[in-house]
Amino acid sequence: MEQVSMEMKKGPWSPDEDSKLIHSISLFGQGRWNSLAHVAGLKRSGKSCRLRWLNYLQPNLRRGKITPQEQFLILLLHFRFGNRWSKIAENLPGRSDNDVKNYWRTKVQKHAKELHCEINSQQFRHFLLYQWMPSLLAQQIPTSSSELIVTENYSPNNINTCPNVNVISSSTDSFVTEDDSNIWNNLSSFEDGINISHDFSTPSDMTLYNYSSHDEDDQYYCHNYWASAEMLSLDEMDLWL
DNA sequence: AACTACCTCAACCGCGATAGC
DNA sequence: AGCTATCGCGGTTGAGGTAGT
Numbered sequence: 001m002e003q004v005s006m007e008m009k010k011g012p013w014s015p016d017e018d019s020k021l022i023h024s025i026s027l028f029g030q031g032r033w034n035s036l037a038h039v040a041g042l043k044r045s046g047k048s049c050r051l052r053w054l055n056y057l058q059p060n061l062r063r064g065k066i067t068p069q070e071q072f073l074i075l076l077l078h079f080r081f082g083n084r085w086s087k088i089a090e091n092l093p094g095r096s097d098n099d100v101k102n103y104w105r106t107k108v109q110k111h112a113k114e115l116h117c118e119i120n121s122q123q124f125r126h127f128l129l130y131q132w133m134p135s136l137l138a139q140q141i142p143t144s145s146s147e148l149i150v151t152e153n154y155s156p157n158n159i160n161t162c163p164n165v166n167v168i169s170s171s172t173d174s175f176v177t178e179d180d181s182n183i184w185n186n187l188s189s190f191e192d193g194i195n196i197s198h199d200f201s202t203p204s205d206m207t208l209y210n211y212s213s214h215d216e217d218d219q220y221y222c223h224n225y226w227a228s229a230e231m232l233s234l235d236e237m238d239l240w241l
Numbered sequence: 242a243a244c245t246a247c248c249t250c251a252a253c254c255g256c257g258a259t260a261g262c
Numbered sequence: 263a264g265c266t267a268t269c270g271c272g273g274t275t276g277a278g279g280t281a282g283t
Contacts, residue, residue: 010253012277034268046268051252054270086271101272102250110248 009043013052017042021049022057055096062094066103072136074100075108075128 024040030053033046042049055061066074070092077088085097085104092100109119111132117124 012251032268045253047254047270048252050269055251083272097271098251105273106249 008045010048013056017044018052018057021052025053055098060094061096062099066095066099068136070095071103071107072133074103075133075136078104078108079125079129 020040020042021036024036028036028039030036033050035046037044037046037049040049044052073091074088077091081087083104085101089095089097089100108128112119112121112124115124115127117127
């Protein structure tokens with residue numbers, strides 16, 4: 001049973017409490033949060049300590065606004081995982097599930113409300129896929145360029161670096177023809193992180209998103225997302241490269 | 242300057258899953 | 263097998279900050 005008593009402190013953490021928790025974790029590591037709270041001399045529940053560490057204190061957390069790249073990833077991965085915030089956050093180095101959740105609630109849900117759409121409606125999904133996500137991609141490249149743009153690479157050794165977004169054309173009215181082999185060549189040339197390309201050369205009733213990443217074992221893999229215009233289904237295919 | 246409305250995000254809560262006895 | 267403790271996740275709240283009037 002979670003420790004509950006009258007003297008348990010709640011609310012904002014003080015700098016003193018933070019340093020006690022950090023010190024204890026440096027000595028004993030993460031986990032067994034109730035014990036950790038006790039040895040740290042904190043009048044906090046283990047649950048509260050865990051949350052404070054994961055969402056605020058642990059090193060390598062990214063601060064500041066969610067970048068367009070990260071926003072794109074959140075929207076894309078929400079199609080795949082739904083409200084599984086921790087799963088989405090795994091793909092956003094330095095962001096917690098709370099960050100992802102807050103973004104979704106404050107930005108995406110608000111937008112749906114303004115459009116008088118249900119968040120899970122076909123109408124809103126269509127808006128995300130064909131308007132919002134392309135506009136986020138468009139923010140990644142300078143005007144007049146339709147070539148592959150390479151932004152800074154995300155290195156697994158530097159978790160504070162933003163995930164990489166590679167854009168193959170971000171213009172919805174000036175289509176760039178890229179055959180599939182070019183796309184794969186481009187993707188496979190970035191073996192060090194998360195890459196996204198959006199291919200606008202697919203038939204007008206179909207949008208293809210390529211999302212590639214590598215896992216802890218350095219396995220490099222790629223997801224293709226085809227979304228039909230009707231948004232009735234979102235098919236996924238994983239290819240091991 | 243004062244008030245209000247809105248936004249952000251840290252923190253809490255409830256609950257289900259899992260581990261250990 | 264059943265009980266208890268712990269963990270982790272998703273949903274929600276509310277304090278503090280900021281922009282608008």
